[in-house]
Amino acid sequence: MPTFKELGLRAEIVQALDELGFENPTPIQEKAIPQVLDSKKDLIALAQTGTGKTAAFSLPVLQQLDETSRNIQSIVICPTRELCLQIATDMQKFAKFMDLKTVAVYGGTSIEGQIRDIKRGAQVIIGTPGRTVDLINRRVLKLDNVNFVVLDEADEMLTMGFKDDLDTILAQTPKEKQTLLFSATLPSGIKKITRDYMNDPVEVSVAGGNEGTKNVEHHYYLVDARNKYECLKRLADVNPQIYGIVFCRTRRETQEIADKLMQDGYNADSIHGDLSQQQRDGIMARFRNRKIQLLVATDVAARGIDVDDITHVINYNLPDEEEVYIHRSGRTGRAGKKGISIAIIHSRERGKLKSVERKLKRTFEQRPVPTGQEICETQLYTIVERLSKLDINEKQIEPFLPAIMEQLGHLTKEDLIKHLVSFEFNKFLDYYKNARDLNNLSSKNDRRDRDDRPRDRDRGSRDRDRGRDRDRGRDSSFGDDRPRRSSSDRFLDKGKFTRFHINLGTKDNMNPSNLMGLINESLSKRDVEIGKIELMNTFAFFELDSDYADKLSGSLKGSEYAGKKVDLTIAKSTGPNDRRDRDGGGGERKDKFRDKFSRDRGGSGAKRHSSGGDAKRAGKRPRRPF
Ligand code: AMP
Numbered sequence: 001m002p003t004f005k006e007l008g009l010r011a012e013i014v015q016a017l018d019e020l021g022f023e024n025p026t027p028i029q030e031k032a033i034p035q036v037l038d039s040k041k042d043l044i045a046l047a048q049t050g051t052g053k054t055a056a057f058s059l060p061v062l063q064q065l066d067e068t069s070r071n072i073q074s075i076v077i078c079p080t081r082e083l084c085l086q087i088a089t090d091m092q093k094f095a096k097f098m099d100l101k102t103v104a105v106y107g108g109t110s111i112e113g114q115i116r117d118i119k120r121g122a123q124v125i126i127g128t129p130g131r132t133v134d135l136i137n138r139r140v141l142k143l144d145n146v147n148f149v150v151l152d153e154a155d156e157m158l159t160m161g162f163k164d165d166l167d168t169i170l171a172q173t174p175k176e177k178q179t180l181l182f183s184a185t186l187p188s189g190i191k192k193i194t195r196d197y198m199n200d201p202v203e204v205s206v207a208g209g210n211e212g213t214k215n216v217e218h219h220y221y222l223v224d225a226r227n228k229y230e231c232l233k234r235l236a237d238v239n240p241q242i243y244g245i246v247f248c249r250t251r252r253e254t255q256e257i258a259d260k261l262m263q264d265g266y267n268a269d270s271i272h273g274d275l276s277q278q279q280r281d282g283i284m285a286r287f288r289n290r291k292i293q294l295l296v297a298t299d300v301a302a303r304g305i306d307v308d309d310i311t312h313v314i315n316y317n318l319p320d321e322e323e324v325y326i327h328r329s330g331r332t333g334r335a336g337k338k339g340i341s342i343a344i345i346h347s348r349e350r351g352k353l354k355s356v357e358r359k360l361k362r363t364f365e366q367r368p369v370p371t372g373q374e375i376c377e378t379q380l381y382t383i384v385e386r387l388s389k390l391d392i393n394e395k396q397i398e399p400f401l402p403a404i405m406e407q408l409g410h411l412t413k414e415d416l417i418k419h420l421v422s423f424e425f426n427k428f429l430d431y432y433k434n435a436r437d438l439n440n441l442s443s444k445n446d447r448r449d450r451d452d453r454p455r456d457r458d459r460g461s462r463d464r465d466r467g468r469d470r471d472r473g474r475d476s477s478f479g480d481d482r483p484r485r486s487s488s489d490r491f492l493d494k495g496k497f498t499r500f501h502i503n504l505g506t507k508d509n510m511n512p513s514n515l516m517g518l519i520n521e522s523l524s525k526r527d528v529e530i531g532k533i534e535l536m537n538t539f540a541f542f543e544l545d546s547d548y549a550d551k552l553s554g555s556l557k558g559s560e561y562a563g564k565k566v567d568l569t570i571a572k573s574t575g576p577n578d579r580r581d582r583d584g585g586g587g588e589r590k591d592k593f594r595d596k597f598s599r600d601r602g603g604s605g606a607k608r609h610s611s612g613g614d615a616k617r618a619g620k621r622p623r624r625p626f
Pocket of ligand 1: 021022023024025026029051052053054055
């Protein structure tokens with residue numbers, strides 16, 4: 001392992017690091033420091049908090065600043081006020097033996113003192129986007145001499161809706177400069193920034209290690225032991241894009257579960273010690289190619305599995321040793337991606353869960369088993385998305401068209417769409433129409449837990465993941481003049497939100513920033529609270545302060561975006577444990593679902609959905625359509 005000196009850092013900086021007790025560079029420092037010192041190339045660094053990223057960008061930048069000039073030579077932009085202060089403090093410590101001045105600019109505090117500090121002269125500015133733009137607009141902050149721009153926690157900045165501010169700031173900087181972008185993940189918005197503002201960037205990342213576990217959410221589902229398999233199936237059904245490993249304890253159980261899943265129409269298979277090497281290789285190849293979505297495995301057999309994009313690890317049983325759980329869950333959340341590790345447990349396994357929590361130093365979040373209604377809704381939209389993305393082979397289908405037209409030509413466009421979607425959807429609807437509540441409600445504790453748990457499932461996990469952000473607070477410098485989303489919605493009463501479905505997705509050039517802009521524009525207002533945004537290819541869900549729901553429906557529905565007529569409907573609320581779900585306040589589209597469910601229960605649906613009925617009579621779930 002090289003020393004800081006060997007990475008090329010000057011004696012004054014090494015001395016400061018010595019005083020701080022930094023003995024050796026961390027992996028991200030080892031990669032980023034020489035890169036920034038030796039090359040003028042832009043840099044993308046995939047690194048999370050806790051990896052030593054602050055020093056990774058600060059040290060090489062500080063070393064290259066001109067101490068004799070008080071011009072602003074570098075600017076670090078970060079999402080929150082607390083992070084801004086932390087970076088400024090760290091940089092001052094690193095530059096203890098240098099003649100460098102840093103100024104932190106952030107909202108929620110008087111701008112006058114910051115203006116004075118900037119006017120006194122500083123080589124480094126560390127700022128939150130809103131306040132930085134404010135100072136640029138006041139012509140206090142001049143960035144024409146900037147040689148280094150650092151975008152720290154770039155993904156967070158985009159999530160928080162700072163894209164426009166970043167554009168404004170970057171437009172003020174000279175063409176000739178080095179841009180360093182640090183981010184825990186690389187969502188498409190970041191890729192756009194790198195395309196727009198970076199020149200042939202070098203990419204570095206620190207894979208593996210313990211930091212990956214920070215990307216993993218830990219959930220558990222409490223069910224009766226006999227309902228574990230049904231719970232597993234529902235988890236697969238509510239996550240149509242699942243790409244996961246299901247861990248079982250014994251070879252026999254592994255084989256049994258995989259067999260059942262295959263019989264029930266899932267893309268599943270098993271890997272365990274009873275298989276020959278050749279068989280294992282074949283299964284692994286199919287898993288890597290995503291021909292298999294769910295790989296059921298024993299711990300021993302799973303050792304060789306080295307796949308990066310696993311979305312879910314499912315513990316069908318909790319292992320006896322906590323370490324084993326940690327290894328299992330480490331198979332997801334890799335390479336900066338988010339992952340979910342799930343334990344399906346029965347009440348006697350709660351003690352084991354607690355000891356895993358202690359070892360892991362993380363809390364599991366109890367999730368309610370997805371309801372049939374929730375699964376149907378997810379599947380419906382998946383079918384719609386798949387239909388919209390379907391490649392049509394004109395040549396192949398042409399000879400059949402006359403006959404098809406004869407059969408279907410009389411249908412209106414609307415009816416045809418209904419037929420098409422129902423073709424697959426009815427199977428799910430029929431299968432789940434009488435779906436039981438699988439949650440184990442047997443013990444008092446369980447009930448209390450469920451009542452205590454956050455009303456919004458996603459918010460609960462986000463809170464834990466971003467507890468750090470909550471501690472830091474947010475840049476409130478312009479909290480009053482712009483919409484905010486996920487960052488602040490945890491502080492709000494969930495009942496305040498209405499969830500919408502909109503027929504615009506990433507394919508329509510939609511991103512959180514654009515969506516917020518569209519909402520603002522439609523409402524002619526900038527301070528309306530926007531909650532969670534979920535963007536898909538061709539559609540999106542978002543939450544909006546319910547007080548503005550009618551106004552938005554009135555103004556946005558039917559308008560045009562990117563040449564497309566906007567369709568906006570009220571969607572079901574997030575989380576089946578949300579009260580609105582239970583008391584029927586979930587909105588217009590959900591009511592349609594409820595009507596449909598009750599019709600089916602009444603018997604009239606049985607005839608209509610006969611294909612699913614056959615499967616059901618055979619005691620099986622309908623074969624998965626995809
Ligand atoms: P960061 O990811 O920048 O927030 O850094 C996480 C923590 O690691 C901070 O408390 C840093 O002071 C500390 N740190 C950063 N680099 C090193 C290092 N090379 N040796 C020891 N501690 C470090």
